[in-house]
Amino acid sequence: MSALPPVPREAPRTEPTLHERLDAVAATCPDQRIRFHSENAELTYAELVASSTRMAAGLAEHGAGPGDTIGLLAPNGPEFLQAVFAASRLGTAACPLPLPAGLRDLVEYGHRTATIVAASGMRHLVLSTRLQRMLGARAAQFGASAVLDSRALVDSSAELAPRSVDPASPAVLQFTSGSTSAPKGVVLTHANVLACAESITEAIALGPADAHASWLPLFHDMGLFGTLTGIFTGIPVNLWNPAAFVKDPGRWLAEFAATRSTISTMPNFAFDALLDAEPQGLELSAWRVCFNGAEIIRPASVAAFGARFAPAGFRAEAMTPGYGMAEATLVATLPPLGRTPVVDAVDREELTRGRVVPGTKEIMGLGRAVPGMEVRIAGGAPDGTVGEIELRGAAVTGGYLDGTCPFTDDGWLRTGDLGYLRGGELFFAGRVKEMITVRGVNTYPADVEAEAGAVPGVRRGRCVALARLEPHEHVAVVAETAAPEAEHKALRHAIAARVRRALGLSALTVHLTAPDSLPRTTSGKLRRLATAALLER
Amino acid sequence: MSVPIADQITDIVRAIVAEVLAVPAGELATDTDLREVEGTDSIKVLRLIARIEREYDVELEDDDVFGVSTIADVAGVVRKALDG
Numbered sequence A: 001m002s003a004l005p006p007v008p009r010e011a012p013r014t015e016p017t018l019h020e021r022l023d024a025v026a027a028t029c030p031d032q033r034i035r036f037h038s039e040n041a042e043l044t045y046a047e048l049v050a051s052s053t054r055m056a057a058g059l060a061e062h063g064a065g066p067g068d069t070i071g072l073l074a075p076n077g078p079e080f081l082q083a084v085f086a087a088s089r090l091g092t093a094a095c096p097l098p099l100p101a102g103l104r105d106l107v108e109y110g111h112r113t114a115t116i117v118a119a120s121g122m123r124h125l126v127l128s129t130r131l132q133r134m135l136g137a138r139a140a141q142f143g144a145s146a147v148l149d150s151r152a153l154v155d156s157s158a159e160l161a162p163r164s165v166d167p168a169s170p171a172v173l174q175f176t177s178g179s180t181s182a183p184k185g186v187v188l189t190h191a192n193v194l195a196c197a198e199s200i201t202e203a204i205a206l207g208p209a210d211a212h213a214s215w216l217p218l219f220h221d222m223g224l225f226g227t228l229t230g231i232f233t234g235i236p237v238n239l240w241n242p243a244a245f246v247k248d249p250g251r252w253l254a255e256f257a258a259t260r261s262t263i264s265t266m267p268n269f270a271f272d273a274l275l276d277a278e279p280q281g282l283e284l285s286a287w288r289v290c291f292n293g294a295e296i297i298r299p300a301s302v303a304a305f306g307a308r309f310a311p312a313g314f315r316a317e318a319m320t321p322g323y324g325m326a327e328a329t330l331v332a333t334l335p336p337l338g339r340t341p342v343v344d345a346v347d348r349e350e351l352t353r354g355r356v357v358p359g360t361k362e363i364m365g366l367g368r369a370v371p372g373m374e375v376r377i378a379g380g381a382p383d384g385t386v387g388e389i390e391l392r393g394a395a396v397t398g399g400y401l402d403g404t405c406p407f408t409d410d411g412w413l414r415t416g417d418l419g420y421l422r423g424g425e426l427f428f429a430g431r432v433k434e435m436i437t438v439r440g441v442n443t444y445p446a447d448v449e450a451e452a453g454a455v456p457g458v459r460r461g462r463c464v465a466l467a468r469l470e471p472h473e474h475v476a477v478v479a480e481t482a483a484p485e486a487e488h489k490a491l492r493h494a495i496a497a498r499v500r501r502a503l504g505l506s507a508l509t510v511h512l513t514a515p516d517s518l519p520r521t522t523s524g525k526l527r528r529l530a531t532a533a534l535l536e537r
Numbered sequence B: 001m002s003v004p005i006a007d008q009i010t011d012i013v014r015a016i017v018a019e020v021l022a023v024p025a026g027e028l029a030t031d032t033d034l035r036e037v038e039g040t041d042s043i044k045v046l047r048l049i050a051r052i053e054r055e056y057d058v059e060l061e062d063d064d065v066f067g068v069s070t071i072a073d074v075a076g077v078v079r080k081a082l083d084g
Helices: A018-028 A045-061 A078-090 A106-120 A129-139 A150-154 A190-203 A221-231 A242-247 A249-259 A268-276 A299-312 A348-352 A445-452 A485-503 A524-536 B005-021 B042-056 B071-083
Strands: A033-036 A041-044 A069-073 A093-096 A124-127 A146-149 A170-178 A183-189 A212-214 A237-239 A263-266 A289-292 A319-321 A343-346 A361-364 A373-377 A387-393 A413-422 A425-431 A436-438 A441-443 A463-468 A474-480 A508-513
Touching (some): A033 A078, A045 A150, A078 A093, A170 A221, A242 A249, A348 A425, A373 A413, A445 A485
Parallel strands (some): A069 A093, A069 A124, A474 A508
Antiparallel strands (some): A033 A041, A343 A361, A413 A425, A436 A441
């Protein structure tokens, strides 16, 4: 029930695998360019076809074949995309691994990466030549039997015999869900990824006049599948490394504007960061779809950004807040094209009790189910009912690598998020799952508990961490201590320091309580519910 | 009597860290682990590095910044970039 008439477009492509789709698109626009601004590199589509084929041949020489998983550690450079398509050509799944950020504890980073390597069962790990000095020695200890240099693979002189790849086989293994101790790999088939690209293409009428831009890491679902969608349309693609944006948002915006890109993907915090940028001299009128997702969207951020950059030609209707998750490849709902953002105002207290009543808390409308996707609340509850958001569609995963399936009895994806629908429009209301998402990064209370519980002064294992959404998304940790009051400040600092160091999480509050005041139950969920009640008092 | 350049760099780095992370400079020892300072996250650390780069008009190599944890470490990376 879109408010807009259908947009005429070319017939959808039908090539069933990632590399076949790339090859077909590249045949129509061999000289179109993908620019990697932070790495001073670029690839034409024809070069991406040829170099990903050589990399596939190189991987095959090292024994990679159908059913394998290829790990990938690379910045937003040519080798990332080469490896994704090389994996596709071999009938193997590409498994992007997160890169360390800032001063993140390297021991902790190595531990987390090794856990993912073990969970995925990967034998081959492609390491970007650019990261050799920084990560080479460490990568050898992540557990993959072969760590292969990206440039050496692309320089392979081996021939790759053509092979047929099953569209129902895994193309990407995405490890953004799951706690540090139990990482969950989302299995995405060629069919899933192409369905997602098709949904986005249709929803935003993506066409030859567009250009895609992103500084999100390609190891993140929003970075990767946004970029692939652009590539499958044969348009110019502009990529930066995340550091380029974070270090100087204003400079990034100027570079973005200079590319005359029409499509961008960013989480909400980026719009706050851009408020310091100078609108003077910027020309932003080409920007027609400004995706906002991967964390809770604040209506205030959207409004402030729109007001600040309207004089530079930014149009309010370009802001495109959406809802999605790795389990649905990327996107589930988007607003109708050309609509200015829609905001609901509800009562905060009533919302926590599951009721939608007019009030002052503003919630961003996240649009409607994209083509090929269906959305419902708690098994099909009526409009205005708060319940778990459920999804069904061709882009939804068949399950996690460990065999677990996050589905309802009738086959819909359980998102673990709460929301309500109003006239088909989705509004986010909270989380069922024990997780917070800050700046696109998921953090699990169980991981925070493991760190906080190990701090001297905390009674052994006696602490509970909770995901909380008010006043902003954060984790509250409550720890039992027998230490005298005078030492509490230092203990709170020690707990916060350890969690920050290990998990890179600053969205944290620490509370101390007397021995035996926390509920004793072995169920993590019940323990957290009872502790939440304790915090409210 | 001239102050050794190394100490000057350390003091300026400390002042920038204090400003970006919004903590009193007096609470920041040269061996304070920046990952443990209240309010720190990877985003703020990158902003911090950007501020230092602008201050000294240098570009710090990712490979060098990666793995530093204290003000003394950061000052060392800056000194290396200035010497280079």
